[in-house]
Amino acid sequence: MKNKMVPIQFPPNLMEMLGNWRSCPEENVGWCLLCDGPIRSAQDLIPETNTHNCPDGLRLESRLR
Numbered sequence: 001m002k003n004k005m006v007p008i009q010f011p012p013n014l015m016e017m018l019g020n021w022r023s024c025p026e027e028n029v030g031w032c033l034l035c036d037g038p039i040r041s042a043q044d045l046i047p048e049t050n051t052h053n054c055p056d057g058l059r060l061e062s063r064l065r
Contacts, residue, residue, distance in 0.1 A: 034060065 011017060011033055021031035028038035034056035039045070044053055051057040
């Protein structure tokens with residue numbers, strides 16, 4: 001990669017996702033911007049990644065490998 005910068009693309013419904021996170025009654029450590037769901041703990045991540053273990057996260061990781 002010549003230019004080591006990667007543009008960030010936010011989901012078009014980012015504000016809605018943040019509202020969903022805010023109103024989530026479950027305890028969580030973060031929110032997945034791929035599936036719009038809670039990340040409950042480090043065990044919810046795909047091993048050796050920072051990606052949520054959800055169908056969209058698994059697809060993303062398979063494309064990256």
